[in-house]
Amino acid sequence: MKAATIYEVAQRAGVSIATVSRALRGSELVTEATRARVRAAAAELRFTPNRSGRSLAEGRHAANGIVFPELVGPYYAEVVLGYEEAAAGFGSSVLILATLRRPDAADAVRELAGRVDGLAIMGQSVGDDVVEEIAATGLPLVLLARDPVSGVDTIRTRNEGTAASLTEHLLGHGYRSFAFLGDPEASPDVAGRYAGLSAALAAHGLDAPQPVPCGLDLESGRKAALKLLRDPPEAIVGANDEVALGVHLAALDASAAVAITGWDDLLAARFAGLTTVAQPMRELGATAARWLHERIAAPPPKPRRRVLPTQLVVRSSCGEH
Amino acid sequence: MKAATIYEVAQRAGVSIATVSRALRGSELVTEATRARVRAAAAELRFTPNRSGRSLAEGRHAANGIVFPELVGPYYAEVVLGYEEAAAGFGSSVLILATLRRPDAADAVRELAGRVDGLAIMGQSVGDDVVEEIAATGLPLVLLARDPVSGVDTIRTRNEGTAASLTEHLLGHGYRSFAFLGDPEASPDVAGRYAGLSAALAAHGLDAPQPVPCGLDLESGRKAALKLLRDPPEAIVGANDEVALGVHLAALDASAAVAITGWDDLLAARFAGLTTVAQPMRELGATAARWLHERIAAPPPKPRRRVLPTQLVVRSSCGEH
DNA sequence: GTGAAAGCGCTAACAC
DNA sequence: GTGTTAGCGCTTTCAC
Numbered sequence: 001m002k003a004a005t006i007y008e009v010a011q012r013a014g015v016s017i018a019t020v021s022r023a024l025r026g027s028e029l030v031t032e033a034t035r036a037r038v039r040a041a042a043a044e045l046r047f048t049p050n051r052s053g054r055s056l057a058e059g060r061h062a063a064n065g066i067v068f069p070e071l072v073g074p075y076y077a078e079v080v081l082g083y084e085e086a087a088a089g090f091g092s093s094v095l096i097l098a099t100l101r102r103p104d105a106a107d108a109v110r111e112l113a114g115r116v117d118g119l120a121i122m123g124q125s126v127g128d129d130v131v132e133e134i135a136a137t138g139l140p141l142v143l144l145a146r147d148p149v150s151g152v153d154t155i156r157t158r159n160e161g162t163a164a165s166l167t168e169h170l171l172g173h174g175y176r177s178f179a180f181l182g183d184p185e186a187s188p189d190v191a192g193r194y195a196g197l198s199a200a201l202a203a204h205g206l207d208a209p210q211p212v213p214c215g216l217d218l219e220s221g222r223k224a225a226l227k228l229l230r231d232p233p234e235a236i237v238g239a240n241d242e243v244a245l246g247v248h249l250a251a252l253d254a255s256a257a258v259a260i261t262g263w264d265d266l267l268a269a270r271f272a273g274l275t276t277v278a279q280p281m282r283e284l285g286a287t288a289a290r291w292l293h294e295r296i297a298a299p300p301p302k303p304r305r306r307v308l309p310t311q312l313v314v315r316s317s318c319g320e321h
Numbered sequence: 322m323k324a325a326t327i328y329e330v331a332q333r334a335g336v337s338i339a340t341v342s343r344a345l346r347g348s349e350l351v352t353e354a355t356r357a358r359v360r361a362a363a364a365e366l367r368f369t370p371n372r373s374g375r376s377l378a379e380g381r382h383a384a385n386g387i388v389f390p391e392l393v394g395p396y397y398a399e400v401v402l403g404y405e406e407a408a409a410g411f412g413s414s415v416l417i418l419a420t421l422r423r424p425d426a427a428d429a430v431r432e433l434a435g436r437v438d439g440l441a442i443m444g445q446s447v448g449d450d451v452v453e454e455i456a457a458t459g460l461p462l463v464l465l466a467r468d469p470v471s472g473v474d475t476i477r478t479r480n481e482g483t484a485a486s487l488t489e490h491l492l493g494h495g496y497r498s499f500a501f502l503g504d505p506e507a508s509p510d511v512a513g514r515y516a517g518l519s520a521a522l523a524a525h526g527l528d529a530p531q532p533v534p535c536g537l538d539l540e541s542g543r544k545a546a547l548k549l550l551r552d553p554p555e556a557i558v559g560a561n562d563e564v565a566l567g568v569h570l571a572a573l574d575a576s577a578a579v580a581i582t583g584w585d586d587l588l589a590a591r592f593a594g595l596t597t598v599a600q601p602m603r604e605l606g607a608t609a610a611r612w613l614h615e616r617i618a619a620p621p622p623k624p625r626r627r628v629l630p631t632q633l634v635v636r637s638s639c640g641e642h
Numbered sequence: 643g644t645g646a647a648a649g650c651g652c653t654a655a656c657a658c
Numbered sequence: 659g660t661g662t663t664a665g666c667g668c669t670t671t672c673a674c
Contacts (some may be wrong), residue, residue: 003458005667016645021669029643046458052382053434053667055373056650061438063416074588077398084419088429093436095384095414098405108409115372115384115414137324137367218588245592267395267539271566272592326651337661342653350659374651377666650668657662 004045004177013041024049045297063093065291066118066285067109069124070216074266075240075281076122079144082285083120090293092117095258099125106130113139118292120144120285123187127266140295142288147188153295153304157279157286159189162310163196166237166261166277169312171204173319175259177232178206181224181247182239183213190216190239197237214243221246226254235259235318241266241276248272248317260317275318278311325366336363337558345370351615352593384414386437387606387612388430390421390445395587396561396602397443400465405607411488411614413438427451434460439613441465441606444508461616462526463609468509474616474625476608478600480510484517487558487598490633492525496555496580501526501546502568503560504534511537511560514584518558521616536566542567547575556639560598562587569638570619571594581638591600599628 008019015034023038030038035091041047064087068076076098097112099105109126113119113134121131123146131149135141141152142147147298148154170178178201185189198208214224221243228236228251236258238244244262251258262269265278291304314321331338336355344351344359353360362368376382387404389397397419405415418433420426430447434440434455442452444467452470456462462473469475491499499522505512519529535545542564549557557579559565565583572579579586585589586599612625635642 007667017668018646018670019644022644025669031643036643046454048435048458050377050667052376053650054669055653056371056377057667057669059650059669061373074395074398077395077402080417081398082421084417088419088423093416093418093433095399095416096405097414098402098409102409110369112414114369131337133367138370209559246590248592266588267566268587268589268592271569273587328651338652339662340660341652343660346653352659355659371651374666375653377668378651378653380653382664644674646671647669648669648671652666653664655662655664658660 004042004047006047006049007042008009009038009047010219012045013038015028061117062091063095063113063116064118064120064289064290065097065112066120066122067097067099067112067125068122070098074209075262075264079122079285080281083289084285085282086286086289087293090289092289092293106276108301110134110275113137118142118283118296120288120292120313122146123189140292140299142291142295144284145189145290148303148305151303153291155284155308157189157284157308158257158310159192159270160196160199162277162312163303164200165312166275167197167200169275169314170235170237170238170259170261170318173235173259175319176206177233178209179228179233180209180211180239180311181214181221181228181243182211184211189240189305193237193239214239216240216243218242218246218249223248225250229254229256229258230305232256236263238262240264241269241274244276244317245269245272246275259319265313269315270312273316275315276313278313280308284308325368327368327370328454329361330362330366330368332636333366334359337597371377380436381443382436383412384416384437385439385441385568385610386416386418386433387441388418388420388433388446389443398584399602400443400606403603404610405606406603407607407610408614413610413614426581432589434458439463439617441613442611444510461620462611463612463616465605465609466510466603467576469626470622472624474612476605476612476627476629477509478605478629479631480513481517481520483598483633484514484558484639485521486633487557487596488518488521490520490596491580491582491639492581493536493557494556497527498554498556499530500549500554500557501530501532501560502535502542502549502557502564503532505532507534508537508560514558514560535560537561537563539563539567539570543571546571550575550577550579553577553579555581559583561585562590562595565595566590566639569595580640586634590634590636596636596639597634598635601631605629608609 006017010020010288037138087094097140120142122144143154185196225247241262241264262276266275269276327338331341344356408415439461463569464475503511505515546568562583562585583597586597590597
């Protein structure tokens with residue numbers, strides 16, 4: 001059953017396609033009588049305006065996109081869902097794209113860019129070169145959890161400050177030997193957390209440990225911990241909760257008593273008793289959608305920057321209280 | 322900076338728009354020399370074909386959609402991500418839509434239907450009437466985790482059988498008094514789980530408990546448990562992990578010793594030691610994308626049905642082993 | 643208030 | 659091999 005077009009509705013209602021368009025979109029320039037007739041015809045034909053035709057004529061997509069790196073873990077899902085919720089509130093549909101492991105990630109992002117009125121791009125998804133290229137086309141953009149690119153809006157969550165607080169807390173427990181699991185090179189978030197740790201240690205006259213490069217998933221954390229636990233430090237700071245939970249499992253297996261902290265405050269962290277840092281992930285996504293909406297309506301003169309607050313969540317994994 | 326059109330590329334390369342189209346889409350009917358010239362012109366202009374124009378001309382969107390009810394919890398996120406991964410593999414973009422709490426959910430789904438070549442619709446999102454209406458337009462559809470609708474593909478996960486196994490396991494622990502938290506009326510999944518519990522109890526000459534209606538989130542589970550724990554049964558079967566984890570928290574608070582089970586095997590379940598049932602959520606989404614792809618290419622004569630296997634995951638929350 | 647007609651940017655017949 | 663041209667379905671002037 002082919003979808004009905006505006007022509008068929010027009011014919012059935014005995015009017016022109018222009019009138020159908022006006023009637024259905026609530027234009028003032030139509031008698032209520034004609035409008036009713038058109039509505040009836042449209043209903044009978046189950047008419048829904050073809051989106052491509054409409055977009056082409058209007059010159060806009062009424063859709064926004066979000067690009068994120070990974071399919072794994074609750075973190076990105078939360079951001080995406082916050083984004084969707086806000087975008088839907090503005091009447092925009094949402095296109096999602098996960099890039100990691102796709103050899104053609106840049107192409108996929110370019111293609112996506114052609115389907116939307118605005119795009120949110122998260123860290124670890126595609127390089128700054130691609131971001132700059134797309135920004136140059138004039139497409140409204142907002143960067144999430146990644147370093148700013150000239151002229152583009154950026155929203156991040158606080159890393160350094162809270163990492164320092166976290167470190168202070170661990171120092172308060174009396175720990176003096178630390179390990180950091182995560183690769184500062186791989187992500188600005190991780191870099192910020194490591195920097196906060198280093199700064200706080202330095203403030204106490206302690207040297208920062210060499211970071212132990214480690215993927216941001218549970219299994220990577222567990223494996224990295226297996227080695228580390230042969231000669232365990234007093235405290236292990238994971239770059240995120242999944243890593244920390246992996247360490248937690250390894251420590252349980254090895255019956256090792258070591259303080260562990262994470263980052264993100266996943267639901268699982270609560271049940272593992274993991275000391276961690278809560279991030280407003282949903283709000284991160286929602287703010288992105290809102291900024292994009294504003295930028296599409298009226299580009300602000302200057303690119304905006306925002307750092308959302310994060311909060312230390314102390315549980316039992318960092319030691320007795 | 323306005324996006325370049327095919328006309329500008331054509332002019333710059335000194336060819337017709339048809340040649341540009343052919344050259345860029347890899348048609349055989351173009352000299353390598355012209356192709357190179359066109360490519361160069363396109364690159365200089367940062368040309369990306371306008372998606373609406375292309376869709377309109379091709380009569381397809383090269384995009385699929387997925388509709389799910391809620392923004393909360395890892396369950397839906399997993400399904401969506403499985404869907405996205407598979408759809409991207411087929412060259413389809415993915416549009417997502419969360420319906421719950423939106424008064425205009427049906428309209429949003431209709432609108433989405435007009436943007437895609439195929440649509441996956443999950444349980445609890447919109448009613449069967451909307452599904453039937455959209456199915457009638459001929460749009461390829463696949464239903465996820467919900468009761469079948471005439472003529473439409475459906476994929477579910479096994480509930481009854483595994484719920485019975487779970488119940489047998491609890492009976493094996495010696496428990497004879499049970500409570501079920503969840504509303505069978507609200508979801509076919511919950512209904513199936515309750516039915517499996519009832520059947521297994523009946524097989525042992527036991528009456529099924531009245532289900533305790535309860536939302537599918539942690540807080541609902543916790544609140545429902547608060548009442549229940551005044552006169553606790555030996556075992557509490559939660560309709561999903563979030564509910565069960567809520568019960569778990571309530572039981573900890575009340576220092577109540579009661580067996581608890583969930584459903585979904587969230588990451589948190591592992592750390593709470595929750596006995597639960599693992600569902601192939603990612604595969605659920607991926608299968609949906611695959612079926613949609615197949616149905617768009619060539620509609621199968623009969624609607625397909627599939628029930629994906631689920632697996633009992635025994636941990637400590639159901640008692641000592 | 644309503645209709646005719648000109649695009650929006652692209653693909654694909656059809657000519658040459 | 660390449661160009662011309664007719665749509666794809668819709669919105670929106672411009673006439674009447």
